[in-house]
Amino acid sequence: MLTVGIDIGGTSIRAGVVNPTGRVVDLATTPTPRTEAExxxxxxxxxxxxxxxxPVSAVGLAVAGFISEDRRLVRFSPHLPWQGAAVGDRLSVALGTPxxxxxxxxxxxxxxxxxxxxxxxxxxxxVAVGTGIGAALLVDGRLYRGAHGVAPELGHLxxxxxxxxxxxxxxxxxxRYCSGTALVDTVVELATDRSWPGSGLAAELAAGRELTGEGVAEAAVAGDPLGAAGLDEFAGWLGRGLALVSDVLDPELIVLGGGVAASSELYLASAVDHYTRAATGTGHRPLASVGVSALGGRGGIVGAAELARDDLVGRESTLRAAPTR
Structure with a gap:
């Protein structure tokens, strides 16, 4: 049974055919249009x-936004034109598949x-750290979505x-303190507060050039003092946030994902140190371990395809169990 998982981002649509073992066997991409119909x-x-x-049996969409409890409606998405849109029903009719x-x-x-x-x-x-922060909670393999399908919105604590x-x-x-865009804001603030002799990042800012989170991370690796200071603050905010996650949810594992996770070797040890010092009751309770996503950028595709497969199996089970006349 092959299903398609689609990760719909603000700039690109990435679709993959996924088999039951979670392997992506084929990919297709296209730019993300700006209108709902497109x-x-x-x-x-x-x-x-x-x-x-x-032979595709069903389709799952991974969307950055609020999804209705029945997973048919996109209530709101900050980077997509779908707002209060019955996307599931529309696409199911258009494709002839669930x-x-x-x-x-x-x-x-x-x-x-x-x-x-x-x-x-x-x-x-x-906790997925990229342009912003997205989050999810699993309890014994079941997603916790809250009463209205929007939990847990940790990035806006x-x-x-x-x-x-x-x-x-x-x-x-x-x-706003722990993301790719926040890292740039932090560097700009640090550069404003004091001088940074020998910093290429400071020189770029003085010349009016725009920075990116990736550029800051690369500069830090190369020994740029302003980049290193920015990453140090980023790690501190990540650790403080993880402490709140641990205090409120008490997970056994926190998985870091998103684009920024690809550079985790630059900040993770420091963030975990901040986390263990900020969590309530450290030394008197077990704390969640912190790991990094194994699937990287394909996680949304694989997960959406799995949900489509689960939905399809549920439909078939219902049909088999229905009484005949």
């Missing part, structure tokens, strides 16, 4: 492209539980009262 059409197009090469939706980090967390670094663990929190403004409308959110 986005629907782009998803249909990549699924049909893959369907020409493989389509299910899921929050992108929920999908990645399920993939890590079944095939990756969280395999067979009991209570697992996933307020760590700094009256802190940096966030696009969500609040201030001081965790992701």
């Amino acid at each position: 986005l629907d059409a782009a998803v249909v197009r990549v699924v049909r492209e893959l369907g020409e090469r493989h 389509v299910v939706l899921e929050h992108d980090v929920n999908a990645a967390a399920l993939a890590e539980y079944r095939f990756g670094s969280a395999r067979d663990r009991g209570v697992v929190a996933m 307020s760590l700094v009262p009256g802190g940096r403004p966030c696009p969500c409308g609040k201030t001081g959110c965790w992701e």
